[in-house]
Amino acid sequence: MLRSKQALRIIHAGALEQVVEKCAEHFSKQNSGLKIEMKAVGSREGAQRLLSGEKYDIIALADQALFAELLVPELVENYFVFAADQIVIGYDRSSKGSKEITQRNWMDMLLQPHVSFARSDHHLDPCGYRTLMVWQLAEVFYHKSGLYSTLATACLPYSTYPKSLDVASALFKGNVDYAFLYSSQAKQLGLPYITLPSKINLSNPAYADFYDQAAVSVESTIPGKDVIIHGKPIEFAIGIAKSTNYPELAKSFIDLLTGVDGNLILEECGFIPC
Amino acid sequence: MNEENLSKFESPISIERSIQAELLLLLGQRPSHGYELIQRLNEADYQSGEADAATVYRNLRRMDKDGLIKSHWEMGESGPGRRLYELTPLGEESLKVWAQYLAQQKSKLESFLQAYFQFEKSLSVTKER
Numbered sequence: 001m002l003r004s005k006q007a008l009r010i011i012h013a014g015a016l017e018q019v020v021e022k023c024a025e026h027f028s029k030q031n032s033g034l035k036i037e038m039k040a041v042g043s044r045e046g047a048q049r050l051l052s053g054e055k056y057d058i059i060a061l062a063d064q065a066l067f068a069e070l071l072v073p074e075l076v077e078n079y080f081v082f083a084a085d086q087i088v089i090g091y092d093r094s095s096k097g098s099k100e101i102t103q104r105n106w107m108d109m110l111l112q113p114h115v116s117f118a119r120s121d122h123h124l125d126p127c128g129y130r131t132l133m134v135w136q137l138a139e140v141f142y143h144k145s146g147l148y149s150t151l152a153t154a155c156l157p158y159s160t161y162p163k164s165l166d167v168a169s170a171l172f173k174g175n176v177d178y179a180f181l182y183s184s185q186a187k188q189l190g191l192p193y194i195t196l197p198s199k200i201n202l203s204n205p206a207y208a209d210f211y212d213q214a215a216v217s218v219e220s221t222i223p224g225k226d227v228i229i230h231g232k233p234i235e236f237a238i239g240i241a242k243s244t245n246y247p248e249l250a251k252s253f254i255d256l257l258t259g260v261d262g263n264l265i266l267e268e269c270g271f272i273p274c
Numbered sequence: 275m276n277e278e279n280l281s282k283f284e285s286p287i288s289i290e291r292s293i294q295a296e297l298l299l300l301l302g303q304r305p306s307h308g309y310e311l312i313q314r315l316n317e318a319d320y321q322s323g324e325a326d327a328a329t330v331y332r333n334l335r336r337m338d339k340d341g342l343i344k345s346h347w348e349m350g351e352s353g354p355g356r357r358l359y360e361l362t363p364l365g366e367e368s369l370k371v372w373a374q375y376l377a378q379q380k381s382k383l384e385s386f387l388q389a390y391f392q393f394e395k396s397l398s399v400t401k402e403r
Contacts, residue, residue: 080355205309206316
């Protein structure tokens with residue numbers, strides 16, 4: 001049991017902020033007096049925080065592959081896939097060209113002068129490297145040689161937005177015209193979005209082999225040495241830190257998230273419960 | 275029981291409903307998790323169009339709730355834990371009804387095509403005259 005002044009600590013992908021907050025609210029009702037501390041980060045950053053010694057009880061990340069790459073078996077024993085999503089292009093009614101943009105012409109619209117678009121930092125956030133993968137796959141899918149580097153050059157500096165939540169927030173405030181986001185984030189903010197073909201939006205396991213040809217280099221835990229990440233269908237996962245003092249409580253929280261109530265919360269927040 | 279159930283299938287089948295039959299068949303062949311089911315569904319010869327993740331997971335949850343399938347979390351040997359689905363006796367019964375319904379539809383379609391080909395033949399004979 002938790003003593004006073006102690007708390008169940010959850011580190012989670014920024015994209016999961018609403019989900020974790022709603023689950024925590026629900027969980028607090030079942031466990032009166034319980035304090036829950038939540039920290040929203042880019043998922044790569046979150047895994048790196050654990051590696052650097054920060055203590056959390058529960059880890060919920062936007063890319064299930066991060067667990068195997070960085071956390072299992074030293075820091076986490078088991079982890080569970082609980083939600084899926086896709087990359088979309090979010091915009092606002094006041095975004096330049098918002099009445100003309102479609103699934104067919106999106107790249108031409110984004111590359112017009114005076115149109116701004118953003119993505120998150122691929123070194124810190126899966127939505128950032130997934131966006132780069134979408135651009136690579138779009139180059140193949142639409143037979144447009146050079147599209148990837150053209151988009152990468154025209155995009156606003158990625159370092160401005162450490163996580164997809166920051167990109168979503170910039171879009172919501174009208175600071176950018178378009179943003180590459182998870183569809184759940186656009187839905188949560190009530191923003192319109194362009195759905196991309198499933199062969200490039202990283203949503204469908206049937207295209208796992210096609211997605212695999214996309215590859216992005218990101219900074220590893222060893223300074224100066226990058227790792228290559230390949231495209232995969234988007235899956236969110238959750239696990240319990242081996243160092244937790246509250247394994248039963250952490251398990252109950254995960255049971256809530258992956259159970260009927262959690263599925264309803266995930267759906268409300270625009271995710272696909274798995 | 276089967277006659278009664280068959281009568282429920284008289285209306286045209288929506289894609290949403292036909293995916294349920296396809297998922298029941300795949301789960302009858304072997305228990306699977308959603309990720310694998312989406313891949314198997316898209317590889318199946320009888321699938322028309324793309325089965326997307328949202329549709330498959332939504333139908334799995336619905337069938338789980340209706341007792342046609344059941345699920346539990348299975349730990350991956352080297353990968354993540356995933357929800358594993360398997361067919362229940364009720365699901366097996368439902369799959370049988372689906373197969374009977376489709377056989378009935380197939381027979382009706384064959385009769386239609388037979389009648390159509392005869393009609394087509396009679397048209398060409400009339401033109402030759």
